[in-house]
Amino acid sequence: MEIxxxxxxxDEWIKTIGVRYFSEMTxxxxxxxEVGELSRIMVRTYGEQSFKxxxxxNDLADEMADVLWVLIxxxxxxxxxxxxxxxxxxxxxxxxxxxxxxxNSKLNPPQ
Numbered sequence: 001m002e003i004x005x006x007x008x009x010x011d012e013w014i015k016t017i018g019v020r021y022f023s024e025m026t027x028x029x030x031x032x033x034e035v036g037e038l039s040r041i042m043v044r045t046y047g048e049q050s051f052k053x054x055x056x057x058n059d060l061a062d063e064m065a066d067v068l069w070v071l072i073x074x075x076x077x078x079x080x081x082x083x084x085x086x087x088x089x090x091x092x093x094x095x096x097x098x099x100x101x102x103x104n105s106k107l108n109p110p111q
Contacts, residue, residue, distance in 0.1 A: 003083045010072045024077050031070040038063040 044051045
């Protein structure tokens with residue numbers, strides 16, 4: 001699925017099944033909640049914390065999709081075309097960071 005199609009499908013779902021968008025501030029709060037849920041799984045899967053019994057049925061991919069869903073909602077509400085935004089972001093990073101990471105001794109220790 002293309003990003004533009006995802007934005008359109010989320011918008012259609014919100015307007016038909018979801019009734020309407022939550023306010024931008026409510027969606028921002030929901031985004032923070034979803035990022036927290038994603039963080040909980042990441043910390044327990046790749047960090048030092050262990051899973052609690054209540055955490056064991058959580059799905060990493062589903063939590064990432066929840067984050068993406070709410071981000072798309074916010075983009076739709078604020079008129080952001082995420083395809084264009086991502087393309088501009090690549091341009092910015094390619095210009096700003098063309099040598100930055102290659103010259104970072106923390107990423108490329110001397111051999």
